[in-house]
Amino acid sequence: MKIRSLKEQYTLQEKCLKDRLDLILPEVMFDSEADMWIVASKEYNEDPLFRAITPPDYPTARRITMFAFVKEDDYIHRFSLSMPDESLEKYYEPFYKFGKETQMEALVRLFKKYDPKKIAINSSLNFSFSDGLSMGIYTLFLENLPDKWLDRMICDDMLAVKLMEIRTPTELALMPEVMSVADSIMEEMYSSKIIEPGITTCDDLVWFMKEKTHELGLEYWFEPTMDLQRENGTSPRMDHCVIEKGDLIHCDFGIRYMNMCTDTQRLAYICKDYEDSVPQKYLEGMKIGNRFQDIVMNNMVEGQTGNQVFTKSISQAKEEGIQATLYSHPCNMYGHGPGPTIGLYSQQEEIPVKGDVEVSNNTCYALELNVKVEDIYYYLEETIVVDKNGARFLYANRDQITLVK
Numbered sequence: 001m002k003i004r005s006l007k008e009q010y011t012l013q014e015k016c017l018k019d020r021l022d023l024i025l026p027e028v029m030f031d032s033e034a035d036m037w038i039v040a041s042k043e044y045n046e047d048p049l050f051r052a053i054t055p056p057d058y059p060t061a062r063r064i065t066m067f068a069f070v071k072e073d074d075y076i077h078r079f080s081l082s083m084p085d086e087s088l089e090k091y092y093e094p095f096y097k098f099g100k101e102t103q104m105e106a107l108v109r110l111f112k113k114y115d116p117k118k119i120a121i122n123s124s125l126n127f128s129f130s131d132g133l134s135m136g137i138y139t140l141f142l143e144n145l146p147d148k149w150l151d152r153m154i155c156d157d158m159l160a161v162k163l164m165e166i167r168t169p170t171e172l173a174l175m176p177e178v179m180s181v182a183d184s185i186m187e188e189m190y191s192s193k194i195i196e197p198g199i200t201t202c203d204d205l206v207w208f209m210k211e212k213t214h215e216l217g218l219e220y221w222f223e224p225t226m227d228l229q230r231e232n233g234t235s236p237r238m239d240h241c242v243i244e245k246g247d248l249i250h251c252d253f254g255i256r257y258m259n260m261c262t263d264t265q266r267l268a269y270i271c272k273d274y275e276d277s278v279p280q281k282y283l284e285g286m287k288i289g290n291r292f293q294d295i296v297m298n299n300m301v302e303g304q305t306g307n308q309v310f311t312k313s314i315s316q317a318k319e320e321g322i323q324a325t326l327y328s329h330p331c332n333m334y335g336h337g338p339g340p341t342i343g344l345y346s347q348q349e350e351i352p353v354k355g356d357v358e359v360s361n362n363t364c365y366a367l368e369l370n371v372k373v374e375d376i377y378y379y380l381e382e383t384i385v386v387d388k389n390g391a392r393f394l395y396a397n398r399d400q401i402t403l404v405k
Contacts, residue, residue: 001184003216009258012174013056014090016259019168020052021091026076028162029069034120037159038107040066040137047122047132051259052164052333058087064137066103067092070114081106104144111149119149120156126353129164129338130157158357165330165339167362171260172385175364179383179394182255182262185212189251190268190402197245197270202226202238209253218257221335225252229376236377245272248282248401250379254335254366261335263366264395265381268402278401285373289380290399292317292324292371296342297384297391300359306340307355314348323372331366331383339363361387 004012029037041047041061053067062083070077080092081103088094096106111119123138124130141150167175188194189208209224227239228249243249247270254263267286269278296313304312310326317324325348330339340357342365343349368381382398384391 001181001216003181003218004258010056012170013259016168016170016174017053017055017091019170020163021078023168024163024166025069025078027166028159029071029076031162032120032156032159034118034154034156034159035071035116036111036114036118037069037120037156038066039069039122040064040133042134042136045134048129048334049122049132049160049164055087055091056259058085064103066096066107068095068107068110070110070116072114079110081110102144104140108145108149111145117152119153120159121153122160123155124157127157127161127338129334130155130160132160161338161357162360164334165332165337165363166360167332167364167385172362172387174258175260175383175385176394178255178257178260179262179264181216181218181257182253182264182383183395185209185216185255186251186253186264186266187402188212190249190266190404192405195243195270195404197243197247200243201241202228202243202249203240205243205249205251209251213255218255221254221256221261224254226250236375243270245270248376252379252381254331256335259333260364261331261333261337262383263329263331263335263368263381264383265368265379266402267378267380268404271403271405276405278403281374282376282401285371285376285378286399286401288322288373289369289371289378291320292322292326292369293367293380293382293398295320295322296326296328296367296369300342300365300386300391302359302361302386302388304359305356306342306359307350309340309359310343310355311350314343317371324369325371326369328368329366331364335366337364339365359386363387365391367391 041050043061066081068079078092079095080088081096122132205226206224213220227237228247249268252265295316299309299312326343327345328342330337341351341354363386365384367384370379383394
């Protein structure tokens with residue numbers, strides 16, 4: 001799998017940033033009651049939103065990097081109240097008179113110019129993605145801003161959540177390519193060249209995923225895992241063990257590439273000497289898992305909350321006699337990304353607040369779930385896209401168990 005040059009990656013990420021600021025920012029701002037939105041980060045203690053609103057050649061905040069988004073009629077002004085920087089000036093109008101005033105003085109001057117009635121800041125009890133304002137910067141606000149402006153500050157969780165959750169046209173076009181890179185690593189791993197029954201261990205395959213990602217110059221956003229189920233096993237999931245013929249093996253793997261994440265779980269079967277295909281019982285179980293995937297995807301419609309998707313999907317599974325567990329999540333520039341929570345692995349019920357977020361079009365999810373058929377668990381996860389045409393898979397063979405001969 002060929003990885004784009006760093007220069008190509010930067011060019012595409014810059015296009016994504018321009019799309020986000022030109023297309024998605026106005027959408028989320030006009031959905032908010034806020035007249036102004038302040039986003040401020042300290043160097044090496046950046047707001048989670050930072051990577052969504054800055055170019056790739058601006059990797060960390062400089063001292064304090066601060067932006068202001070301001071509504072004026074049907075237009076959104078984008079100001080930088082940061083140290084001068086050519087990279088930022090492609091996307092933000094400089095407002096801070098560096099060397100002639102403090103950043104707090106510049107912020108007061110901005111407030112006076114536009115007289116915002118409601119000023120959003122990134123502070124949240126419920127969403128980490130909307131809680132990026134550090135206590136240190138907030139203390140600067142308290143010590144330097146008149147009460148008039150402090151009294152107008154509000155929290156709006158959906159500003160940061162939706163700005164990061166909704167994918168730009170460029171990101172949607174690139175997502176299949178990003179997914180294909182992750183696929184290529186798993187496909188290479190699930191082969192007789194890599195797996196030697198009786199010798200290869202689950203840990204060996206974990207290291208394969210890590211090393212291959214590193215070789216490609218990419219990163220995995222969580223530690224990959226590998227486990228297996230064995231017909232005579234004492235546990236439904238065994239790890240840190242030698243892989244044997246007849247095992248059903250399972251990986252969980254996700255990469256970050258061009259500021260986009262994947263999250264995938266795939267199954268493979270290790271053939272016994274006399275076999276040339278996956279046993280029929282596993283194929284039948286996989287069909288049931290695929291059916292539950294379809295049920296969930298059909299319920300993932302714009303305007304439905306994560307809790308509604310969860311309840312409808314689990315109810316329909318029960319009606320069809322499927323023993324299912326559902327724990328899907330948005331997957332965007334963060335793997336466990338901003339957006340609606342659709343069940344949790346350890347909490348099979350509606351999730352307060354985070355599950356009340358509505359599904360939006362032009363978003364990506366990790367369709368994560370499992371079904372139990374007889375004594376086997378089928379752990380499945382595919383990165384999908386939700387848009388005006390419905391939900392769709394980014395991997396054509398999601399119904400396959402890979403055969404390793």
